[in-house]
Amino acid sequence: MSAELKRDYEIGEELGRGRFGVVHRCTSRATGEAFAVKSVDRSQLGDDLDRELAQVEPKLAQLAGAGNPGVVQVHAVYEDEAWTHTVMDLCTGPDLLEWVGLRRGEPVPEPVAAAIVAQIAQALALCHRRGVAHRDVKPDNILIDPAAKEEEEDDDEEEENGGEAAPRARLADFGSAAWVGVGGLGRAEGLVGTPHYVAPEVVAGGEYGAKADVWSVGVVMYALLSGGALPFGGETPAEVLASVMRGTLRFPPRLFDGVSHAAKDLMRRMICRYEWRRLTAEQRRRSPRSLGANDLTTDEAYQAYHGGRACIVVGIPIRPPHTDGFGPWRETE
Numbered sequence: 001m002s003a004e005l006k007r008d009y010e011i012g013e014e015l016g017r018g019r020f021g022v023v024h025r026c027t028s029r030a031t032g033e034a035f036a037v038k039s040v041d042r043s044q045l046g047d048d049l050d051r052e053l054a055q056v057e058p059k060l061a062q063l064a065g066a067g068n069p070g071v072v073q074v075h076a077v078y079e080d081e082a083w084t085h086t087v088m089d090l091c092t093g094p095d096l097l098e099w100v101g102l103r104r105g106e107p108v109p110e111p112v113a114a115a116i117v118a119q120i121a122q123a124l125a126l127c128h129r130r131g132v133a134h135r136d137v138k139p140d141n142i143l144i145d146p147a148a149k150e151e152e153e154d155d156d157e158e159e160e161n162g163g164e165a166a167p168r169a170r171l172a173d174f175g176s177a178a179w180v181g182v183g184g185l186g187r188a189e190g191l192v193g194t195p196h197y198v199a200p201e202v203v204a205g206g207e208y209g210a211k212a213d214v215w216s217v218g219v220v221m222y223a224l225l226s227g228g229a230l231p232f233g234g235e236t237p238a239e240v241l242a243s244v245m246r247g248t249l250r251f252p253p254r255l256f257d258g259v260s261h262a263a264k265d266l267m268r269r270m271i272c273r274y275e276w277r278r279l280t281a282e283q284r285r286r287s288p289r290s291l292g293a294n295d296l297t298t299d300e301a302y303q304a305y306h307g308g309r310a311c312i313v314v315g316i317p318i319r320p321p322h323t324d325g326f327g328p329w330r331e332t333e
Helices: 003-008 048-065 096-101 110-129 155-160 212-226 237-246 261-270 281-286 299-306
Strands: 009-017 021-028 034-041 074-079 083-089 142-149 167-171
Touching: 003 009, 003 074, 009 034, 048 074, 048 083, 096 142, 096 212, 110 142, 110 167, 110 212, 110 261, 110 281, 212 261, 212 281
Parallel strands: none
Antiparallel strands: 009 021, 021 034, 034 083, 074 083, 142 167
8 A cells, every 4th residue: 555645544454345446544644534446457457458447547536536525535646667556535334336226115205306316417417517427427426414414405305305305416427428528518438337327328339528427327317206217228238238238218107196297397308318409417417406408408408419529538448347236126017
């Protein structure tokens, strides 16, 4: 482990371990504040591109997170010949996947889902303005603090939700992030993401923009409001991706009877097969808290799509999927 890292932080217990890295609790020697440090062994990565991306990730995370309350903050980065160590906020709450799992199939109340999605859209809007596309938005990468009431939630709204306040949600894990140019008007390349949440233009193998993230947020919203169902599925990764490419979005009555027309309309605008017609994260951020989107047009989306191809970033192979905790892969009827 880096001597500079050990000089500045006392390394504590292991919090988690992955294929190429490990996360520890750490404490600042200067302030006594607790953080998490993610250490990635670049020498174990498969090729030069993977190692290069491991070095780029913390820099993009810093750029995306600076002054952005909806993103887990990166506080320091240490590198040596083999390792990259990223010091970040210590998040003790569950991720959104675990939080939804605790509901045991019960849908999230629409105002609560609206608040969660609005927070993620706001975080992404700032990321995109700074030129960073996340490219792997999914419940696993959204960390929440159930004890922290979302700032705009008031007592009347909480009473309408049966006493349930919206949790604070923050975007994490920029391991698949790409630079897409200031304003988010550039283009990226590469099959990156998680099959159930990846946008069709990513699967198609060509260039795509930051609005691939908006598709993923729409799928997250669908899962919240349906009690865990996903709009695109299959028995194998290939079947899941084929379903994504077809882009047939359905709202089965047995799952969406209590969901408003405005919410369904917003999901259609986010999970839109045609990238140029899809909402931007900024448009979603400005949409009403009720999830209505009648004030939105496709003109800005069209301009965002055709506005520039400033930067091409080569990606990495798509990640193998997992069950996501939302039940078996299936395409809703």
